[in-house]
Amino acid sequence: MPAAPAPTEPRALDEAVARLREAAPGWAAAPLAARAALARAMLEGVGRTARRAVEAACAAKGLPSDAPQAGEEWLSGPYVTARILRQLERSLTLLARNGNTPVGKLSETVDGRLSVQVFPLTRQDRLLLAGVRAEAHLVEGMTEERLHETRARFHKAPDHQGKVCLVLGAGNINSIPAVDVAGKLFNEGKVCVLKMNPVNAYLGPILEDAFSPAIARGLLAIVYGGAEVGSYLAHHRGVDEVHITGSDRTHDAIVWGPPGPERDARRSSGTPLLAKEITSELGNVSPVLVVPGPWDAGTLRFQAESVAGMVTYNASFNCNAAKMLVLPRGWRRRDAFLAAVEHFMALSPARRAWYPGAADRYRALTEGRAAVRRVGQGEGALPWTLVTGLDADSEDPAFVTEPFCSILSETAVGSEDPVDFLEQAVAFANDRLWGTLAAHIVVHPRTLADPSLEAALQRAIRRLRYGTVAVNTWAGYGYGLGTAPWGAFPGSTLEDVQSGRGFVHNTVMLEGVEKVVVWHPARTFPKPPYFPSHATTDALGRSLVRLETRGRWRDLPAVVLAGIRG
Structure with a gap:
């Protein structure tokens, strides 16, 4: 089992938040080219550290690093992270060039809602996942004009002059902490303090290396510890908002306090202990x-x-x-x-x-x-x-x-x-x-x-x-596509949060999303990489990470070969 860093001391937490607060206004006002350049630098860091991240995850989860099952760590760790960073760089670049982020064709749902294609959007994605498509169904009242007007809203009409977001990282999937940070940085223009989950805190030093350009500029701090560190930061006066991926129990402990009569009284009166915006992605049966x-x-x-x-x-x-x-x-x-x-x-x-x-x-x-x-x-x-x-x-x-x-x-x-x-x-x-x-x-x-x-x-x-x-x-395809918003069905309250509030990923920066529908053929060749019989998931994962981090077409044949051999 890889060693986890020691919990971060309160003084170091205060210093980290102070550095972020100082940098927040500059990042909120940064030009699109500077944002795209940082996304590209972080993408390069993911490529540089990918093998270390996979080997550490395999050791922590008891997987042989040279077996097909190790492909899970390549795919749901560095591959998804790299994919989302590359898409964010593309969206920011096109936003600067064309005034908007890319989307596909528009259509109408059976009950008259606006639907927008979010996958595939590139020739490479059409080749890699032939027959797969995804569409975002938008909320009632969203028109085509509003879709184009509100997309990438923060970059067109900033709604803050610098905010600090606490990201409480998930412990199960190693791309989650990284891409939650990326969404806050690039979709919303907010700087982040990322608290690693104790379950995968071993990943923190690797992320510190991969995301060192953001850390050096005071846009990201990575800290360690359990619930007490998370609670300290959530209620820190220098932190403006919170995002959590985890369980509804952890969410409720932060928002309403520990179980007992006091929490019941707060919930019944609608006065949460945490008087800050909190977004979340929690769980599901x-x-x-x-x-x-x-x-x-x-x-x-x-x-x-x-x-x-x-x-x-x-x-x-x-x-x-x-x-x-x-x-x-x-x-x-x-x-x-x-x-x-x-x-x-x-x-x-x-x-x-x-x-x-x-x-x-x-x-x-x-x-x-x-x-x-x-x-x-x-x-x-x-x-x-x-x-x-x-x-x-x-x-x-x-x-x-x-x-x-x-x-x-x-x-x-x-x-x-x-x-x-x-x-x-x-x-x-x-x-x-x-x-x-x-x-x-x-x-x-x-x-x-x-x-x-x-x-x-x-x-x-x-x-x-x-x-x-x-x-x-x-x-899981919806989680990994990147251009597809990922989150719970809208409408949950803090009192009954269900699977959470808000969408993440969403690299085309849509507003007014209700749900995403992913369509897949009933039977395909090659088989999907999550199938238990897939024999080359590890080779496929390595090849996809190379393709995504290098952006070279000559890396595509290795992906195709690994997929076919699976």
């Missing part, structure tokens, strides 16, 4: 709605492996990991589909339960249940686990508890009629499952080809109260 249809064995198995990968990736320590299969009641394909999911989960080696509290959460959600299927075993590892046959009409704790461990549960609603199933499944996901971050829909292409069924699917997508809806793929 992520549903997978499997629409009945003319499923052939091959396409059904492809989608079963997709679901398995949504569970096994990063040992299932993802806020968007698949957690609740919602199948049609009486579905004739149920047993075959569950068996295929179980088979593909077994292809991924058992993983050490490295995130704190995983074993306790696992026991709480599996003990006393009769229908539990376990596959894979290893020292210190939790088995991949299917908990089947949950009663959708019950008050099962699995519906409202994010496992954050290797559990996938299953329930059934509706019938084998696709329209009836979609009506019932959407209502169940919206009203019974905790969280508003990400949902998945699995649907056969022939179902989509039927105009009446395609219209029912579009209505279901619009009704789902989730910030990302992924069709025939994992919502």
Whole structure:
């Protein structure tokens, strides 16, 4: 396990905040060319430190650095970070040149909302993810004129003259702290103090190296420690606002104080302990709605492996990991589909339960249940686990508890009629499952080809109260695309925060986003890199990082070869 730096002392915290406050006005007023240059310098730093970051993460999570599973760390660490920094540099450059950031074609949703294509936007992305597209659905009242007027709002009409944001970094995915900082710096013109999560504090010194140009200018400080350091900074008079990626429990402790009568009184009176703006990306019991249809064995198995990968990736320590299969009641394909999911989960080696509290959460959600299927075993590892046959009409704790461990549960609603199933499944996901971050829909292409069924699917997508809806793929794509805003469905309050407030990533700097929809073919070649059977994820991840950090077309063939060989 890599060593974590010691907690930062209060005096050093005060000095860091003072340096940031001094630099904040200059950064808020910086020209676009200077912002783009800093994004480029930070991108170069990511390329320089990528291998060290991956090796440290593999050591911390118990992964061999030369195995396919190490590809997870290349992809969800330096690759996503580099991708977002490169997109931010491009957006800032085009904003200076053309007066706006790039977006794709505009269209209208089934209920009349404005929709804007956010992926693909470049020729390279069309080549890398052929058949994948993403669109952002905007809030009611957003017009084409308003879209163009409000995009990159801070850069066109700054709403502050220098602010300090505390970023409370996530411990599970190593790109999250880096890209949360990048969003505040480049989308919003704010300087940042990043407190590393104790779980991945080993990454901090590597980030200090990669982002040294920002640190040298007083635009970023990286500090260490647990909840006490986070609380000290959140309430520091030199910090203007807070952004957290983590759990709703941590969010509520910061906003309302520790559990007890005083917190209850604050919540009931609407007087939070933290009197500052706080944005957040928290958690989710992520549903997978499997629409009945003319499923052939091959396409059904492809989608079963997709679901398995949504569970096994990063040992299932993802806020968007698949957690609740919602199948049609009486579905004739149920047993075959569950068996295929179980088979593909077994292809991924058992993983050490490295995130704190995983074993306790696992026991709480599996003990006393009769229908539990376990596959894979290893020292210190939790088995991949299917908990089947949950009663959708019950008050099962699995519906409202994010496992954050290797559990996938299953329930059934509706019938084998696709329209009836979609009506019932959407209502169940919206009203019974905790969280508003990400949902998945699995649907056969022939179902989509039927105009009446395609219209029912579009209505279901619009009704789902989730910030990302992924069709025939994992919502992790929505997280990693960069141009797609990532966050919870709007409308959550501090009193009932659900999966959080606000969007991150969003490298085209859209305003008025309601949700993102990611579309993927029901079956593709090459297979997606999150599939458990992918044999060259590590080579693919390394190649993608080279391509993104160097920006050279001659690095593309290695990416293609690694993808095909997987």
